[in-house]
Amino acid sequence: MSEHKTYSISQLAAEFGVTTRTIRFYEEKGMLHPERSGQTRIFSNTDRVRLELILRGKRIGMSLEESREIIDMYDPAGGNIEQYRYLLEQIDKREAQLQSQLLDIQDLLGSLSEVRQRTAVALKQALAQQSETSEQE
Amino acid sequence: MSEHKTYSISQLAAEFGVTTRTIRFYEEKGMLHPERSGQTRIFSNTDRVRLELILRGKRIGMSLEESREIIDMYDPAGGNIEQYRYLLEQIDKREAQLQSQLLDIQDLLGSLSEVRQRTAVALKQALAQQSETSEQE
DNA sequence: TATAACGTTGACGTTAACGTAAACTTTGAC
DNA sequence: GTCAAAGTTTACGTTAACGTCAACGTTATA
16 A cells, blocks of 8 residues: 555645645646546645745745746656756756855855844943943933 | 945946846835936945845845845944844844755755756666667668 | 937836635535 | 535736836937
């Protein structure tokens, strides 16, 4: 008995903190392919993973289209040589973009650290100032 | 003579690869504050830097509002203790979010590497297959 | 002086990514 | 059997982030 766990739409919605509308929207866009039991959608583990990928993509600022492109890389469509070459190209491009995104984030983290330093100092001074004036009373 | 270099709107647009409409839009949203010579906007270096920050924010998936919040951290508004404490809180939150974004990107980079491996192998096999059949002729 | 080139202010249009509401069906619990 | 919970479709609404005219002013230069 292979474990083909399935999920209802509201289960997935709750698990990932999105609305059912969002999930239906992703299906409408062809990014999820739940089966049906009558009208009701039944999501497989494959769909669950795809949903995770979509949401991770969103967190790092990717559009749904970009997420779709990346997800499509996971299970390559055709088996012809040109397609493989093209896919390798696309992978390299994405990788480069993600690397530069890494740099952007690291830069930002760096300057946030500085800002925190400055703010901490300013707070300390403000507190010193406060205790000074309260001694004066 | 302090160097107060200034820029026209199209200079900045060209430098950063955006349209003038975009820059005007950012001003409209209160994120840039160019001076005026008559009607014409004159951008200072401060505005240039802010524009850079906005665009970096965009690249890592931040909305303009989020960028604004971060930029506002750079020059803290008031000097009161509660504001400093609040600011430190915000800094910590942002930092945490950026860290998890780093993880997301690193994960993605990891799986892209795997995909590339698999694709490279598949391509190699396809090429081998091709030379085989061409020998047969 | 005319004619580009660059600038300006409206103002309406567009796309992505859902939100929201209505009207209806299906189903498990009492 | 009814009724609340969860599901469905259809369809219009909304927001962010600009794009795209139109109609106009200013400046350099040929």
